[in-house]
Amino acid sequence: MKVDGKHYRSIWLGSDGWSVCAIDQRRLPHEFVVAKITTCEEAADAIRGMLVRGAPLIGATAAFGMALGMRDDRSDPGIDRAYEMLIATRPTAINLKWALDTMSTMLRRLAPSERRDAAYARAVDIAGEDVTINRGIASHGLALIEAAAARKKPGEAVNVLTHCNAGWLATVDWGTATAPIYLAHDSGIPIHVWVDETRPRNQGASLTAWELGHHGVAHTVIPDNTGGHLMQHGMVDLAIVGTDRVAANGDVCNKIGTYLKALAAHDNGVPFYVALPSPTIDFAVAEGRQIPIEQRSAQEVTEMTGRTSDGRIETVRIVPPGSPVANYGFDVTPARLVTGLITERGVLQADGAALAAAFPERARPTNY
């Protein structure tokens, strides 16, 4: 999307035709830095260290990581080494395994001499496909925002609550949860977004707010615990969040705190939608409780980084030394709390039969 009037994707092939460029999301919102990724190891580090994050972007980065790996070693063991290096980075977003399986299956069918160029071509396609899919999510999600707008007074903004960052920075472009928001904004529908700051990494405060601000979308950053109050007072027309993995039965795994928002939405009759591209559906997992939940470092909770009044970027400790910390990265929202799944093939009921009917080429009959 736009940054100071210039269009960017979150990741792209360098002008040298082989390195990979990505916006360093660890530096936002204070600094806009483009990182150059030149090896498979660097791609793995970028995913693990959240230079890039967000399920679809993790998948695209892994695809480019495999291509970088093929520059160094096009043998079968070279494919294995790149795969194992990348799959070990983060456990929850299924897009990582989807991209690596897609790449490695294709590469193993080719002669080693063909693998480098084919890997780059497929990685570029995966990135482009993500943009196309998210544009489809935008179109299907737009209808939901239009329906909400029809219930408002003329000129009154539709209030959407979102959690974490499922924006264009979490994908290659458009985002998933934000895709309908951007399309509604660009279509002239008055819209306002409640942005959950999303502790501890503050993807909402640092990334979603940054994105929306640069695209001119009205928004308000709120502490994570505010959403329930807003819903009780009729200040949220619908919630749209992203996801890192949807189980075959429609259970949704997403950033920690999503489940609590879904409970509040259910209790207050607020529609709760989850936007996702089909690679985020894991038909191999029957239900959400089987999805591995990443636990990240205590440091993400004990420290905060920000800009001082005189412009320096500083990190400070906010938890007493010696206090134990638990840092669960995700939680699972049961399908019964999900109003609908916004996919590139339409808005689906959150259940196994609807998912299997929409994506018959991927469904496994035993899992719904």
Ligand SMILES: CSC[C@H]1O[C@H](OP(=O)(O)O)[C@H](O)[C@@H]1O
């Ligand atoms: C469009 S998927 C975005 C999804 O990924 C985020 O997690 P993380 O920032 O840790 O990669 C969060 O769960 C978002 O909803």
